[in-house]
Amino acid sequence: MNTVARETANNYLNRDLSWVEFNWRVLEEAQDPTTPLLERVKFLSIVSSNLDEFMSVRVAGIKDQLKAGYTKKDFTGYTPAGLFKRIMKRSAKMVGEQYKTFRDIVRQLAKEDILFSDYEDLNQTQRKAMDEYYHEIVFPVLTPMAVDQARPFPLVHTQALYLAVLLMKEGDDPEDEPYFAIVQVPSNLSRYIPIPGRTNSKKHEFILMEELIEHHIQTLFSGYIPLSVHGFRLTRNADLSLNEEGAEDLLEEIETQLRKRRWGDPVRLEVQKGIHPYALTQLMEEFEISENIFEIDGPLDLTYFMKLAGSLQGYEHLRYKPIEPEYPAELDDTDDLFQKLRQQDVLVYHPYESFDAVTDFVCQAAYDPQVLAIKMTLYRVSGNSPLIQALARAAESGKQVTVVVELKARFDEERNIAWARKLEQSGCHVVYGLVGLKTHAKITLVVRQEADGLRRYVHVGTGNYNDNTAKLYTDVGLFTSHKVIGEDASALFNEVTGYSAPHNWKAFGVAPTDMKDKLFEKIRREAKHAAEGKPARIIAKFNALSNQDMVDVLYEASQAGVKIDLVVRGVCCLRPGVPGLSEHITVRSVVDRFLEHSRIFYFENGGEPEVYIASADWMTRNLTRRVELMCPVVDKNIQQSLIRILQLSWEDNVKARQLMPSGLYERVKASGEPPLRSQFEAMRISSWKALAQEV
Structure with a gap:
């Protein structure tokens, strides 16, 4: 059975695989030639920072389950082992595509006179300047750390950039086991170093810090001959294990756990392509990691791109036009x-x-x-x-x-x-x-x-x-x-x-006490109205949908004939458009200049609409493990403005993608109607409150 057929056989999409698909949509923004070039740089950085958090939290949790021998399937049909394998395969493909995009963006930046150069490509004047920068600024900060019987492997900080260095002494047999050391690339110095311009040149030229250190590596190991220098980066488990019940002072307990985060179990190892096999073996043995190793064809850690994109002066034509928010x-x-x-x-x-x-x-x-x-x-x-x-x-x-x-x-x-x-x-x-x-x-x-x-x-x-x-x-x-x-x-x-008995909320829905029940009540009311032939519709906008009970009650409403339109930015475990199950449910995602973050819920209620705003997504953690708030909007004009916000997101045919029954997303294409980009349309309208008049 092929992958799509296998997934479609289950009524639910997996949360973590759905997240990977979301990060693919972010990557697509970095690939989109209509996105301004420096904005593409930012999206490429966001892909990396998103993946860092995903690995350090979600994948770390799956690895904990594997270590504990947990084999039970989740409600989407995956065992931890099967899910881990699938995530790694899909993530590796995404990272490969990310660095292909990186190389394309670097070529495009070069056309705009923004260049990343190797040390060997510099002229004599530039080399002299970089040598001085290294000796005066970088060298005093560096600490070479040898690894041998007398000096155990030093602590490697999570998501910090290091160089793995192999060395030999003059006169040693090349077949002998090399000496091994690591050097941390300073995180408190700029990763990208401006290079003095060539004569009459208007170019902005940079060299990466690790490239400069690698060229001068012999200054750290006098008397030794460098055999290879390659970057590596470790991601550790960043989830805190708090004992809130037993903690006398929660603040002190969290401070203690933050210190322990530095020693979290290794989750992912990124290494520079072409790393020496001996160096890779040393890292794998030290970190006790044999899988989830990414060999990167390019600079490790592209999150530095975000600062670069923001710091370059004189390239406004490569950015979105600044937005000037209006005062209400x-x-x-x-x-x-x-x-x-x-x-x-x-x-x-x-x-x-x-x-x-x-x-x-x-x-x-x-x-x-x-x-x-x-x-x-x-x-x-x-x-x-x-x-x-x-x-x-x-x-x-x-x-x-x-x-x-x-x-x-x-x-x-x-x-x-x-x-x-x-x-x-x-x-x-x-x-x-x-x-x-x-x-x-x-x-x-x-x-x-x-x-x-x-x-x-x-x-x-x-x-x-x-x-x-x-x-x-x-x-x-x-x-x-x-x-x-x-x-x-x-x-x-x-x-x-303080100490208060559960309140009988008159307006609010509050998690974890009654928000979930109130949402279920409203969804089932729509189903009842549909069965009675009354107007019935649900439009909801939020960031994620992963609670199984919530998915099931939406399926019930769909089967009762309720038209349900969901704008879900990220994770969605609901499988829309399945005959007999969810054919009345449509799911779309908008990824654009701004991060879609608002939570707005609309219920038709038989012709007497109700509109709510909330802090909560429809995830298990929001509905059962957090204090969350859902508030009704009473003012009719404000209701209409919120409905128009929902409509704009739904009508987007430029940056919206629609979730297919297979679990994959396809771009929403304009079929006869003019292009509508919801965020740009929102910026175009001089007064947001005018939206209410357009409904």
């Missing part, structure tokens, strides 16, 4: 956001509308003498977040400030620990969430004393409170002073920070 029109004509929010709810759509509105909301609350309390969840914040500073000022001025900081936000743990300590020093009440659960909800509550009593103002978002990613991700946020939403917001913070 509803809030632009007032100095008092609270007065405006008493009158109406306001929707903000990032990055087309500015994150400054969120910052201003918190800053105004911090300075307003009538504000008594500010409560906020923080999952991932930027390196110099103005929100942190505003919260600190509010606490210092005597306001009650409560911040739920999620210390377990993967790869942002250290930054969040630093913010937590800063906030505590300012007098904020810092809470680390609930044992065993990540707090992923995005919500801010402001309690204000007004003439007619206390009033609650709430911001609920689909994305993190991060002013940097708000320029790169598409997310929506809702400002409201709706009484019931405010009451639910207070109850949510009370549950997270």
